[in-house]
Amino acid sequence: MPPGNKLSPHGRKTVLPTRVGAARPCRASLPARPDLAQNYAMPAYTLVTFGCQMNQHDSDRIGEVLRGIGYSEVAEPADADLVVLNTCSIREKAEQKLRSEVGRMGMLKRIKPGLVIGVAGCMAQQEGERLAKRMPQIDFMLGPDNIGELPSILADVELGALPRVRTVFDLNSPQFLSAQAEPGRTGATAFVTIMKGCDERCTYCVVPYTRGPERYRAAREILAEIRLLVDAGVREVTLLGQTVNSYRDPAGSLSVALGAGQTHFKHTLRAVALEDESEFPALLRAICAEVPELARLRYTSPHPRHLTWSLILAHRDLPALARHVHLPVQSGSDRLLKRMLRRYTVDEYVERVDALRSAVPGVTFSTDVIVGFPGETREDFAATLALAERIKFTGFFGFTYSERPNTPALKLTDDVPEAEKSARLEEIFQLTDRHRREHLESLRGTTEIVLAERRGKNGDFMGRSERNEIVHFICAGDALGQMVPVRIREAYNNSVRGDVEPGFVLAPGAARPQPAPAVRRALPVVAGP
Numbered sequence: 001m002p003p004g005n006k007l008s009p010h011g012r013k014t015v016l017p018t019r020v021g022a023a024r025p026c027r028a029s030l031p032a033r034p035d036l037a038q039n040y041a042m043p044a045y046t047l048v049t050f051g052c053q054m055n056q057h058d059s060d061r062i063g064e065v066l067r068g069i070g071y072s073e074v075a076e077p078a079d080a081d082l083v084v085l086n087t088c089s090i091r092e093k094a095e096q097k098l099r100s101e102v103g104r105m106g107m108l109k110r111i112k113p114g115l116v117i118g119v120a121g122c123m124a125q126q127e128g129e130r131l132a133k134r135m136p137q138i139d140f141m142l143g144p145d146n147i148g149e150l151p152s153i154l155a156d157v158e159l160g161a162l163p164r165v166r167t168v169f170d171l172n173s174p175q176f177l178s179a180q181a182e183p184g185r186t187g188a189t190a191f192v193t194i195m196k197g198c199d200e201r202c203t204y205c206v207v208p209y210t211r212g213p214e215r216y217r218a219a220r221e222i223l224a225e226i227r228l229l230v231d232a233g234v235r236e237v238t239l240l241g242q243t244v245n246s247y248r249d250p251a252g253s254l255s256v257a258l259g260a261g262q263t264h265f266k267h268t269l270r271a272v273a274l275e276d277e278s279e280f281p282a283l284l285r286a287i288c289a290e291v292p293e294l295a296r297l298r299y300t301s302p303h304p305r306h307l308t309w310s311l312i313l314a315h316r317d318l319p320a321l322a323r324h325v326h327l328p329v330q331s332g333s334d335r336l337l338k339r340m341l342r343r344y345t346v347d348e349y350v351e352r353v354d355a356l357r358s359a360v361p362g363v364t365f366s367t368d369v370i371v372g373f374p375g376e377t378r379e380d381f382a383a384t385l386a387l388a389e390r391i392k393f394t395g396f397f398g399f400t401y402s403e404r405p406n407t408p409a410l411k412l413t414d415d416v417p418e419a420e421k422s423a424r425l426e427e428i429f430q431l432t433d434r435h436r437r438e439h440l441e442s443l444r445g446t447t448e449i450v451l452a453e454r455r456g457k458n459g460d461f462m463g464r465s466e467r468n469e470i471v472h473f474i475c476a477g478d479a480l481g482q483m484v485p486v487r488i489r490e491a492y493n494n495s496v497r498g499d500v501e502p503g504f505v506l507a508p509g510a511a512r513p514q515p516a517p518a519v520r521r522a523l524p525v526v527a528g529p
């Protein structure tokens with residue numbers, strides 16, 4: 001047994017701290033020996049996050065696990081003993097990006113041999129064994145379902161284990177790591193995972209292969225986490241899931257939501273609508289009833305086919321539910337939607353958007369679109385432009401199609417030339433940029449309730465309105481974490497600026513800390529349903 005290690009009373013190996021500079025610093029046992037922490041430098045970690053909110057949420061949990069075993073966070077890899085690269089394989093060139101990041105860290109490792117490099121996220125899940133062989137600088141690979149095992153993996157690395165690949169789906173008893181309310185770190189907004197995996201099989205998407213089948217978290221656990229966060233000062237919660245609105249409570253504790261099983265849609269067969277009903281609206285109602293202090297509730301990303309009548313009624317009835325939905329459509333052509341296996345038609349999508357607009361006046365929509373999917377003709381693309389013109393999305397995330405390993409779309413010929421894909425993407429960006437600017441212009445003179453989330457560089461505050469507009473404003477006191485009425489004065493390309501309504505008084509003692517800046521190579525949305 002290496003010096004400094006001993007068997008605990010339970011017969012498990014415990015790793016004692018080593019002095020900085022002598023081999024690797026200890027990671028796994030510091031909390032049990034706070035007295036030792038005074039004599040030994042705390043190990044430090046840094047996290048680099050690629051991808052969507054789901055990955056950001058996983059990074060938050062990884063950070064909590066690491067801090068729980070005595071690590072402290074640093075911004076620069078050069079100051080860290082452990083670097084975790086939390087990867088995304090949704091978009092193109094994921095492996096090249098990972099290689100270049102691992103290469104950079106590998107160079108650092110040459111001058112700092114004790115540096116531990118871990119790779120987490122979808123790339124680890126999908127390509128773990130292969131990448132570990134190809135990139136010997138990597139000490140461990142960690143799948144999204146294995147974050148809780150990080151302490152034991154680090155202990156093994158400490159003992160000199162060969163690179164470990166831990167990427168097992170927790171199919172039988174799914175685990176959901178709860179967010180921790182940490183003084184000085186818990187900001188005004190938080191993500192809460194309610195399900196993981198995906199049972200859809202959209203032909204272009206790797207998620208079912210990197211995140212596994214759908215598994216749901218018990219409603220009681222979700223409610224307890226939201227209660228904990230709100231008691232710690234969180235004002236806004238975003239529920240997370242790959243198809244967040246397919247949620248069902250595995251414990252069956254939720255009451256049936258108003259409107260469940262009803263359909264008033266012309267374009268959806270009744271049998272299909274019944275099949276699409278989930279318990280997500282019931283969960284939303286339970287959250288608002290049991291945690292009434294929660295000021296704002298969002299969710300991402302919903303699948304259009306689960307935007308059911310009962311969910312529309314929940315939007316109508318729950319004031320905390322934000323008047324904004326990110327509803328990925330991917331294409332405006334039925335022919336393409338079929339090739340993508342999206343399981344709805346353009347008419348169905350539009351009908352549900354219209355129904356939500358009738359129930360909740362002013363609700364805004366953002367979306368994801370893929371251009372240049374195999375077989376996409378100019379007519380198909382024109383249909384997508386027409387759909388964008390019809391809906392007038394206020395947020396838009398467009399991507400050109402590229403092949404992904406293991407996806408069914410590999411059987412189709414990637415036949416749209418890259419130059420044509422780029423031209424189509426540019427064209428749709430121009431259209432949707434115009435829609436967003438028109439929308440932001442229309443806000444001049446209105447008063448928006450803004451949750452102040454951050455301070456800008458010049459001391460102003462930045463937050464989001466209920467409808468997801470980014471709002472800048474100046475406030476004399478510390479507005480972080482407060483709901484502030486802001487009269488909109490100017491509109492820019494992506495945001496607006498305004499002034500705090502005269503007479504508004506900040507609530508005493510309600511300010512929240514600004515969340516620690518995360519190192520991100522990020523896309524703005526969950527690569528969505």
Ligand code: SF4
Nearest residue numbers: 198200202205528529
């Ligand atoms: S695009 Fe969304 S719904 Fe479709 S398979 Fe991927 S994660 Fe699931």
